[in-house]
Amino acid sequence: MLRRPALLWSAFVLVHAVLIGLNLSGIGWPLGDVERVYLGWAEGTVSGAVRLGIDTDFVYPILAMAPILASLAFGAPLYAYTWLGLVTLLNAAAFGMLTGRRPGQATAFAAWWWLAFLLLLGPVGLARIDAITAALVILGLLWLRTRPLIGAVLLSLATWVKVWPVAALITLAVASTRRWRVIAVFAGTSVVIIGVAMLFGSGLTILSFVTEQTNRGLQIEAPVASWWLVQSALGIPGILVYYDQEILTYQVIGPGTDAVIAVMTPLLALCVGAALLLGWRAQRAGTSVDRLFPPLLLALVLALIAINKVGSPQFMTWLAAPVILGLVVSPRAWRGPAVVVLLMAALTQLVYPYFYNGLLATTPTMVLVLSVRNLLELLLLGWMMVRVWRLGSPSGADTTVPGADRHRSILKE
Numbered sequence: 001m002l003r004r005p006a007l008l009w010s011a012f013v014l015v016h017a018v019l020i021g022l023n024l025s026g027i028g029w030p031l032g033d034v035e036r037v038y039l040g041w042a043e044g045t046v047s048g049a050v051r052l053g054i055d056t057d058f059v060y061p062i063l064a065m066a067p068i069l070a071s072l073a074f075g076a077p078l079y080a081y082t083w084l085g086l087v088t089l090l091n092a093a094a095f096g097m098l099t100g101r102r103p104g105q106a107t108a109f110a111a112w113w114w115l116a117f118l119l120l121l122g123p124v125g126l127a128r129i130d131a132i133t134a135a136l137v138i139l140g141l142l143w144l145r146t147r148p149l150i151g152a153v154l155l156s157l158a159t160w161v162k163v164w165p166v167a168a169l170i171t172l173a174v175a176s177t178r179r180w181r182v183i184a185v186f187a188g189t190s191v192v193i194i195g196v197a198m199l200f201g202s203g204l205t206i207l208s209f210v211t212e213q214t215n216r217g218l219q220i221e222a223p224v225a226s227w228w229l230v231q232s233a234l235g236i237p238g239i240l241v242y243y244d245q246e247i248l249t250y251q252v253i254g255p256g257t258d259a260v261i262a263v264m265t266p267l268l269a270l271c272v273g274a275a276l277l278l279g280w281r282a283q284r285a286g287t288s289v290d291r292l293f294p295p296l297l298l299a300l301v302l303a304l305i306a307i308n309k310v311g312s313p314q315f316m317t318w319l320a321a322p323v324i325l326g327l328v329v330s331p332r333a334w335r336g337p338a339v340v341v342l343l344m345a346a347l348t349q350l351v352y353p354y355f356y357n358g359l360l361a362t363t364p365t366m367v368l369v370l371s372v373r374n375l376l377e378l379l380l381l382g383w384m385m386v387r388v389w390r391l392g393s394p395s396g397a398d399t400t401v402p403g404a405d406r407h408r409s410i411l412k413e
Helices: 005-025 032-047 062-070 076-099 105-121 129-143 148-159 166-175 179-199 203-214 223-233 257-284 289-306 313-329 331-354 356-360 364-391
Strands: 240-244 249-253
Touching (some): 005 076, 005 105, 032 062, 062 129, 076 129, 129 166, 129 313, 148 166, 148 179, 166 179, 166 257, 166 289, 313 331
16 A cells, blocks of 8 residues: 555655645744845846856855746745745655656655655755755656666756765766766766856856865864864853854854864865775676665765765755665665664754754753764764675675665666
């Protein structure tokens, strides 16, 4: 019965209705970025006052303006409603692609997991630009099976909305024999986007999102910031949580934070490099792309989240695509990681939006909740790195995918 499309779609509508209601309720103001930041950007662009990414530095890649501007289609008073409707439609497209007309056991399980994940993550799962990219990445990965060119283009476009989907392209380049096609598609898509922007006079401002990220301080939700939040919760002086008016995020400063800020980007690069080397080793050992792609992708995404000076609740949306992918191709092997991610989502919603003020005040309870969530990120990252390592060993490099829906093995070549 759980595989019936009518029941799956009824649950989809119910979950999104709940999330939209939570967003519109105003509790904790989860739509703050949409109503205050995105709407301001959209109105400024339409009025001609500013062209973000063209003649003004922009924190996101240039295509982030596409959904931001599209949500102004029915006017400023309906901006939040239009945004929520747009995200819901994109999720519906990805959900329909995942389930198809007759979902198999693995794909149905993945669909139910995704709905549970969204419900546990709460309103932020719809109310940020990350929700747009999450849906695009899920669609892109699902298209790779039958229309690899479309899948690669979608992943490339998602990367130009927010940078993190590049992890899927890099993973595909390492795990798949189609790597040169993937690189060519991404390069070609990027050349078109950059070329169009330069025709409008962007110059190097089109790449301003790179420097905007590297210049950031230590955000309070980054796992590395937990050290200072715990000290503040214990009453140790010298720790300050403040709001950065330029980046529009809460950050923490204290003894040693400058040194940590300087070292985090090189450390992230080392972690990503280590994961890619392990993935290359497994691919060379003969591991099938179906077995290698999901854990390597999740490892890279977790590295971008956990080994980073930047941290936000919406980053949890990034985890949906690799887990859905894993559940489709190897459900039994992915039940454990899927449960851990659900727990991380629930802890994230507990922090934001409902008790975020408690975190800003570094109350011991909320610092503990966030620290547990961050610890789970690091543990799951280690788990995926070990899994990729084992796939590179002689006993792990086989081509079988136990329990998969073979007709929906979306990365089989």
